[in-house]
Amino acid sequence: MSLSLALVGCGGMGLRHAYGYGELKKRFSGVRLEAVCDLHASSAGHVASEVELLTGERPRVYTSFDEMLAEEPGLDALDIATDPRTHHTLAVSAMEAGLHVLVEKPMAVTVKACRLMAEASRKHRRVLSVAENYRRDPMNRLAKALLESGVIGTPHFMLKIGVGGGSSLACSVGWHTRKEYGGGVLVEQGAHEADLVLYFMGEVRSVSAEAALFTPDRTFVASKERLSQYSEYRVESVSSNSPTFTLGQEDTAFALLRFQSGAIGQYTLTNASHGFGISLETVHGSLGTLMLPASRTGKGPEVRLEAGGRRYEGATLLDLVPEWELDDVTAGIWDGQRRMSSYDLSFEEADRKLIAVELQEFIYAIENGTKPEIDEVVGAMVVALAYAPLESNCAGRPVQMSEVISGAESGYQRSIDEGLGL
Template identity: 25%
Template sequence: MASRVRDGEIGTSWSADAMFLPALSAHPGAEVVAVCGRDAGRAEAFARRWGDAYALTDTDALLDHGGLDAVLILTPNRLHHPLTMAALERGMHVLCEKPLALNVAQAQDMLAAAEAAGVCHMVPFTYSFMPATRYLRELIGQGYIGQPYHLNMRYYSGGARTEEYRWRFDRSEAGSGVLGDLGSHFLFIAMQMFGGVNSVQCQLGRYGERGPRPDGKPYERVDDSAMLSFEFVNWAQGNIHVSNMCYEDTNFGQTHHMEFHGSDGTLYSYTDWDKVQQVSGARVGEGPVRRLDIAEDIWLGARRDKVHDTYRDVFRRQDHMARGFISAILKGQPASPDFANGLQVQRVLAAAERAAKEGCRVPLTEIE
């Protein structure tokens, strides 16, 4: 069993700086060896801030750097498949951002290669690790709502209200728009709560203006709003609405709303990404809706007055996401969520895109 994991990290996004690299630098069993990004100055700044690491601008140079055990791929989606496959060919453990790939075929390749290599693999569906979500999952698992009937989930953000070019809304870079970017988070949570999806309907919207690509080339603009309606394998119903075009007047410019209904009760959750992260519920025969305090064994010492302090503590101090990935490697155990979970979400995304294009309900059995 390994005593230390030597990591390379590809991508210099805000999330790399806020979640992944701080988590690795704080883990006693991890060593950040190299950071790679397109901007040499930014890569150098990240390398200095989060360890005595090499700063690189060439992904091959990072992957061929001697002694790396694992790689974190935090890049635009079009690079997920080639970089993951290259890392797996070298026998590395891989954490790859969501959505796992541009399409189902790529996701299947990545899962098959990871299983053949016998390495640890993870897709970090961030919000599934937050205390409110984990408490909801625990309550539903304990039977709080009884037989699941339906869920409603809304992720509202203002991330696309500006008009500059963003790769997340470029088909060639992202594969899909807000459907894959934000929708993948809530699809994973929905399936954690209610199980597998049987069929999907979807409407996609494109409301925002987008600036030209930096290289001047034309590109296909993808969705900045998505509404999904689906049926679960257990016949429960679900609705998810994700939008990057909402004006949400909070410090982080986004809100999360979740409702879960069943034969015995209802659960609600609201997070304003400022000071509110609340779970409430009502059960048959127990009176009106009341606030439910998130259990202390879920908080695990995380600060709770400000949501972003919770966020930092969950990912920098607890064994979730990047830290959980390292701990799984050290223990010789599977990581979670893994590429199989990423493929499950990818299949629902593919069904949703087809449903939106054809104006029909698409069974998951038709998505190979």
């Protein structure tokens, strides 16, 4: 079977998806990127040219999504890499037109918008897969295997702490600063963090949090070079050219999570720390501690056991999980390697491989009628968890995850939903 794909959204992440597609095409000829679409012709044209350079085939260029759907009746699937505010509208239209959908994280801008996508996926029997790259990193796969092997015993608590920022905001994309586009800075990054929390620790039962906006007046600074390189050509349509801006939503959340397993999580995310930053991601069990790896660095996890003060890192980790192997899709993209405790790739190389894995898993699900790993249920749960600290703060009480998932607790998201007429 050969699958015809279109990409909508040719900003920073759309370009990265194009590179992921190029990576996939090196190994797998059963997919063709027929068309790309962006509101800005220059952005769509740039991505089309990059695809042509990589594959020798130039996708057709559109500036209207509806026009692309009408003009491309042979499409099987759509890859969405627009800002989150648009995900549900594009996804639902695509599924109504019979297309399967791969959508960038977060699945949608709010939990309610996720629900619309889930309903369309079920009604039209279309695959809906969320392109979350972090958990697909082979080092996170290894960390998960270590947890499941029981090497650190029963997980008791997790620390997930991201402290950074200050009076600037490292960002090359204006909509990140606006709640109505993607939930705000804590949700934009929090969607990745929430996905990893669920991946490693399982479902969350309740969340109790305090949140605040401490530093509203900010200066834009370019993202780290590794990210800003993808955004140089994109057209900024949300923020003015001013180097300063006022953040309109919370920049700090401290949350306590209670997992269904009984374990506890400390989840802290702030970009309002002046002068000091730290990133700490650990799982503490009855026998030892797992230090989680930083995604896309190629550095592996680490295990420290209480007994004998033993420390496992590098290749010795593999002795702890003798049966562990990467899945076929990931191993294929990683040049056939099935077991590894680190990898030596640049950020760019790792990034495009992870996106190739997302694409190939999506295609596999379409061809075989299987569920993708991050389907409409997991994707919505991730969005709910990213919002849960803000919902708890907004409600002034601990919230049950069931309330956030059902929409019974949605005070923080209400203004976004109302603005979209949901």
